[in-house]
Amino acid sequence: MSNFPNAPAGWTPEDAKEIAEQQGIMLNQDIWEVVSSLQSYFSSYDKNDHNRREITDALEEKFHSKGGMKFLYKLLPEGPISQGCALAGIKNPAGNVDASFGSVV
Numbered sequence: 084m085s086n087f088p089n090a091p092a093g094w095t096p097e098d099a100k101e102i103a104e105q106q107g108i109m110l111n112q113d114i115w116e117v118v119s120s121l122q123s124y125f126s127s128y129d130k131n132d133h134n135r136r137e138i139t140d141a142l143e144e145k146f147h148s149k150g151g152m153k154f155l156y157k158l159l160p161e162g163p164i165s166q167g168c169a170l171a172g173i174k175n176p177a178g179n180v181d182a183s184f185g186s187v188v
Contacts, residue, residue: 086115086119087118087119087122089119089122089123089125089126089127090122090171090172091122091125091171091172091173093172094122094171094172098172099118099170099171099172102169102170103170106161106166106169108159108166108170111158113149113154113158114158114159114167114170117142117146117155117158117159117163117167117170117171118167118170118171119171120141120142120145121138121142121164121167121168121171121173122171122172122173124138124141125171125173134176135164135176138164138176139152139164142155142163142164142167155167164176
């Protein structure tokens, strides 16, 4: 799995493809880059309580040249962090999804 060196144990690109199909997401190179970026981010920090703001800032910086978060919301309209983490096999950070309202921050 050389394209995803920071993937969580047991995760495969086929897992992402299955989730994408369930969510109606058309996987493309940009989305795979989001997946890889999130996996890299989460593997770089040794803590379980990831801050949503820090993740947003990291994605904004990584994709700044393409339009930042505005670009990412076009790719993943239900939330780049929420949908991106699902595709990447990563547990959503606390406070990212409010199940009581079904909303995404």
